[in-house]
Amino acid sequence: MISLKINGLQVSVEDGATILEAAQFLGFPIPTLCYMDGLSPYGACRLCVVEIGEGPKAKLVSSCTYPVEEGLSVRTGSLRVLRARKMIIELLLASCPQSKTIQDLAAAHGVRQQRFKQEYEDCILCGRCVRMCEQQMMAGAIGFRGRGQNRSIGTPFDVRSEECRLCGGCIYVCPACQLRCTYTEPDKAVCGGCANLPPPCAEKEAFNDRMCYMDPCVACEIEKQG
Amino acid sequence: MTYDTYIADSEKTGTQRVVDPETIGKILDKHSRDQGALIAILEDIQAEYGYLPEEALRMVGKRTGRSLVDIYGIATFYHAFSLEPRGRHLICACSGTACHVRGAPKVIEEFERQLGIKAGQTTPDGEFTFQTVNCLGACALGPIVVVDGHYFSNVKTAKVKKILMSAPVEGDRIEHAVA
Numbered sequence: 252m253i254s255l256k257i258n259g260l261q262v263s264v265e266d267g268a269t270i271l272e273a274a275q276f277l278g279f280p281i282p283t284l285c286y287m288d289g290l291s292p293y294g295a296c297r298l299c300v301v302e303i304g305e306g307p308k309a310k311l312v313s314s315c316t317y318p319v320e321e322g323l324s325v326r327t328g329s330l331r332v333l334r335a336r337k338m339i340i341e342l343l344l345a346s347c348p349q350s351k352t353i354q355d356l357a358a359a360h361g362v363r364q365q366r367f368k369q370e371y372e373d374c375i376l377c378g379r380c381v382r383m384c385e386q387q388m389m390a391g392a393i394g395f396r397g398r399g400q401n402r403s404i405g406t407p408f409d410v411r412s413e414e415c416r417l418c419g420g421c422i423y424v425c426p427a428c429q430l431r432c433t434y435t436e437p438d439k440a441v442c443g444g445c446a447n448l449p450p451p452c453a454e455k456e457a458f459n460d461r462m463c464y465m466d467p468c469v470a471c472e473i474e475k476q477g
Numbered sequence: 478m479t480y481d482t483y484i485a486d487s488e489k490t491g492t493q494r495v496v497d498p499e500t501i502g503k504i505l506d507k508h509s510r511d512q513g514a515l516i517a518i519l520e521d522i523q524a525e526y527g528y529l530p531e532e533a534l535r536m537v538g539k540r541t542g543r544s545l546v547d548i549y550g551i552a553t554f555y556h557a558f559s560l561e562p563r564g565r566h567l568i569c570a571c572s573g574t575a576c577h578v579r580g581a582p583k584v585i586e587e588f589e590r591q592l593g594i595k596a597g598q599t600t601p602d603g604e605f606t607f608q609t610v611n612c613l614g615a616c617a618l619g620p621i622v623v624v625d626g627h628y629f630s631n632v633k634t635a636k637v638k639k640i641l642m643s644a645p646v647e648g649d650r651i652e653h654a655v656a
Contacts, residue, residue, distance in 0.1 A: 381546075385544070391544030391545075391546055393546060394544070394546030394547060394549065394550045395546075396549060396550055396553045397553045397554065398553075398554045407545045407546055407549035408531055412545065412546070414544065414545075
């Protein structure tokens with residue numbers, strides 16, 4: 252067992268746990284985005300920042316990747332943390348405002364403005380789908396490609412992977428987008444989730460063998476009404 | 478891959494070769510199977526073919542048991558790797574900060590004009606590939622241009638033609654005459 256201080260409270264947690272796991276176990280809320288139970292921590296979104304250390308040596312770290320240390324002093328809700336978190340949400344809003352998950356985060360944290368150049372990305376590169384595909388679906392069909400501003404997620408050579416079983420896991424865990432695959436071309440589609448978005452989903456014949464995670468499914472609703 | 482091996486092998490790249498499993502097998506046998514060897518394997522393949530053929534990457538994936546996305550991710554991450562066939566001669570113009578303020582943009586423009594291609598492209602005859610790099614670590618000598626491993630310092634637009642002319646026609650090494 253390792254003893255540390257979280258928000259001034261002396262606690263002891265199991266060796267090998269991360270700060271995030273310890274804090275969540277003890278009931279201190281830390282918002283997360285790229286973190287997911289069952290997937291390896293990745294530290295991509297930085298939303299789970301906490302402040303560790305004292306005085307001038309205090310620094311911000313991502314709690315999902317930081318293992319607990321003996322005598323560590325953690326603050327999950329200090330002014331500095333809240334400010335950093337708000338900024339991260341604002342930046343996420345700037346790149347992907349249409350994401351329900353990010354909108355909810357913004358609302359929950361009182362982010363009421365977005366001062367940056369507005370973009371409409373359909374991916375925030377959180378890597379959830381990549382880890383889902385590799386670690387839970389044991390496929391490894393999609394991954395990161397390129398680097399810097401050219402970094403993107405997709406299949407090698409932009410053709411459907413032989414490893415892909417169209418399970419739809421990637422779309423299921425995606426917090427930002429429903430448009431990862433090129434849903435208008437069934438042969439290139441990574442999985443079936445996006446086949447359920449309007450407008451192409453109404454013509455479902457081409458996507459019949461894909462699994463659907465949408466609830467409610469827009470295409471089905473349209474069909475019911477039609 | 479050193480640029481010397483690139484030059485030595487550049488003759489082979491003039492015509493696109495078929496990727497045969499035997500060559501790839503030989504390269505794989507040279508390296509260990511651990512994760513860190515992957516970059517070395519890719520370097521050897523690039524030295525062999527001048528670029529990374531899709532077929533070769535698939536073979537590497539099958540033989541090493543690594544997923545193709547991992548290999549593809551690494552191949553696209555490093556600028557040193559190319560997934561497109563490259564020309565017989567590789568021209569790298571530095572566009573780093575120091576070279577930039579010393580006039581690299583004009584030099585790059587001149588190269589593009591004379592070759593009739595944009596940075597990152599290959600001339601239709603397969604002779605030259607022109608690309609920009611971010612820093613070559615010799616900032617005091619900028620603007621720097623590297624042709625098949627030979628460095629040209631303080632390049633000005635007037636020198637561009639000379640550099641292109643001095644590029645070996647038959648894959649032999651450039652003399653330092655221009656630099």
